[in-house]
Amino acid sequence: MTFSPDDDVEERTSGEAATGGEDVPAEEKPPRYKIDLQWYAENNRSFKAMAQSRMCRSCRGRLGTSVEESLPREDAKTGKVTFETRVTTYGGDPLAIIPNCCSQKEDYITPNLPLVETIFRVFLANGNQPATPQEVTDRLRHWLTIIRVTPEIAQRLMENDSYYGLQPVPESVVAGTGAKEED
Numbered sequence: 001m002t003f004s005p006d007d008d009v010e011e012r013t014s015g016e017a018a019t020g021g022e023d024v025p026a027e028e029k030p031p032r033y034k035i036d037l038q039w040y041a042e043n044n045r046s047f048k049a050m051a052q053s054r055m056c057r058s059c060r061g062r063l064g065t066s067v068e069e070s071l072p073r074e075d076a077k078t079g080k081v082t083f084e085t086r087v088t089t090y091g092g093d094p095l096a097i098i099p100n101c102c103s104q105k106e107d108y109i110t111p112n113l114p115l116v117e118t119i120f121r122v123f124l125a126n127g128n129q130p131a132t133p134q135e136v137t138d139r140l141r142h143w144l145t146i147i148r149v150t151p152e153i154a155q156r157l158m159e160n161d162s163y164y165g166l167q168p169v170p171e172s173v174v175a176g177t178g179a180k181e182e183d
């Protein structure tokens, strides 16, 4: 049995990637997604309940308890900021808690969770900031050593989602300026 190492291999692989047949516009920005809270209202679903059930154990134990919150209030005339104490129920705004507490726990995202669930949790963890599929998969590295989802898969999952309220963010909202007007 003879086997000779193939010297051509290196040459063949190097030149290939540059000249792809696909026509991808260089200027096009990837779409960004987020959890659409309006979608929950329209579908009679409770975002609060969905998000609260993703909180860590200690936060779930505190749900509904009274907490004192110190809120800054700016006087419109003088511009002076004073702090006002208000009593609220803990966990009423999950997006104010999950980024600072629950998502910091190691078991917030684990490999055995469904992929869309992990994507949903990424948005809860970043305060529901719009993110591209690439950014979503990058962020998963914070909890997972092996990422099973590529940006392409993440995008498809978000496009097809009808359970978590993951929706593309309209470009005008993302960019702020409508640079695509002229044709």
Ligand SMILES: [Zn+2]
Pocket: 055, 056, 057, 058, 059, 060, 097, 098, 101, 102, 103
């Ligand atoms: Zn927590």
